[in-house]
Amino acid sequence: MSHRPRIAALDVLRGFALCGILVANVRPIANVNAGVLNTAVGADWPGYLVDQRFFPIFSLLFGVGFSLMLETTANRTGRPRVVLLRRLLALLAIGLLHMFLLWRGDILTIYAVVGLVVLLPSTWLPRWAVAVSAGILLSAPLVLGSNGVVLVPGLFLVGSLLTRYGVTERMERITWWPALLVFAVLAVPAAWAQSNQVHSAFAVAGLLTAGAYVCGMLALLRTPLRPVLEAVFAPLGRMALTNYLSATVLVLLVSPLLGGAPATWSEATVLLVATGILAAQRVLSGLWLRRFRFGPVEWLWRYATWLRRPPNTYSSPSSPRGLVQ
Numbered sequence: 001m002s003h004r005p006r007i008a009a010l011d012v013l014r015g016f017a018l019c020g021i022l023v024a025n026v027r028p029i030a031n032v033n034a035g036v037l038n039t040a041v042g043a044d045w046p047g048y049l050v051d052q053r054f055f056p057i058f059s060l061l062f063g064v065g066f067s068l069m070l071e072t073t074a075n076r077t078g079r080p081r082v083v084l085l086r087r088l089l090a091l092l093a094i095g096l097l098h099m100f101l102l103w104r105g106d107i108l109t110i111y112a113v114v115g116l117v118v119l120l121p122s123t124w125l126p127r128w129a130v131a132v133s134a135g136i137l138l139s140a141p142l143v144l145g146s147n148g149v150v151l152v153p154g155l156f157l158v159g160s161l162l163t164r165y166g167v168t169e170r171m172e173r174i175t176w177w178p179a180l181l182v183f184a185v186l187a188v189p190a191a192w193a194q195s196n197q198v199h200s201a202f203a204v205a206g207l208l209t210a211g212a213y214v215c216g217m218l219a220l221l222r223t224p225l226r227p228v229l230e231a232v233f234a235p236l237g238r239m240a241l242t243n244y245l246s247a248t249v250l251v252l253l254v255s256p257l258l259g260g261a262p263a264t265w266s267e268a269t270v271l272l273v274a275t276g277i278l279a280a281q282r283v284l285s286g287l288w289l290r291r292f293r294f295g296p297v298e299w300l301w302r303y304a305t306w307l308r309r310p311p312n313t314y315s316s317p318s319s320p321r322g323l324v325q
Contacts, residue, residue: 015237020054030255030262052206063159090304147203176219183212235285239295
């Protein structure tokens with residue numbers, strides 16, 4: 001049985017994106033009794049640095065991981081798409097439980113449905129056709145002035161293309177500083193347009209800033225800061241599903257202690273809540289991963305995907321460290 005080693009940069013990016021997503025989600029989660037909180041795009045810094053800036057990264061990484069798993073699964077079974085179908089259906093079940101039991105703003109359900117409708121069928125298409133589809137699915141919402149989850153299908157396909165064209169395998173050898181500069185320069189006028197409520201500017205600025213974040217993190221991973229970035233973000237990223245779900249529970253437990261309506265909380269309060277939760281998750285993730293290969297929800301997801309109990313301790317000779325999820 002062949003295994004693909006984990007790509008450390010993907011874990012770092014996933015953990016980094018998880019941090020930003022939690023900052024954006026603290027108020028909406030805490031506002032559970034009033035449904036999903038719709039916050040206006042204001043002049044505060046989260047509107048330019050956080051909102052709509054991190055879910056594109058997570059969506060891109062989902063497409064990357066999906067295609068990586070397709071390649072790995074094809075070496076283990078003659079029906080890799082059936083395995084991926086079960087994986088998406090299991091994610092749908094997890095998302096529905098999260099949505100109906102905890103928070104109606106769940107994104108996992110959307111990821112699963114888009115995966116079933118767009119991502120899985122795209123695996124039968126040649127790369128050029130997927131590239132054309134990605135362009136249409138990304139540009140159409142921008143032309144129509146939409147943002148948010150309507151961008152997910154296009155971002156999934158872009159992530160898939162990064163793997164199918166071999167960029168994912170080479171990402172730790174690519175010089176990312178020029179791309180960072182391009183994204184950063186373009187993001188500045190897009191942010192100005194956002195502040196003036198120009199058509200589609202919010203979505204465009206979000207995508208450009210997300211691109212700058214990704215390229216910046218990848219560039220920094222090729223500097224002496226790499227050990228620090230891996231230590232901070234990789235454990236969070238390796239247990240991203242567990243941490244995403246547990247963050248909802250923790251926000252719901254903490255929010256009654258803060259008092260007041262979530263919409264009235266200061267940015268400092270939101271940052272304090274998010275930082276506290278992330279710090280606790282980082283510690284717990286690190287401790288968990290010293291003994292186990294997968295986070296608890298990741299392990300259950302893998303069980304449902306393969307329909308057999310996967311080994312989860314490093315003591316098993318068949319479970320060396322660092323395998324792809």
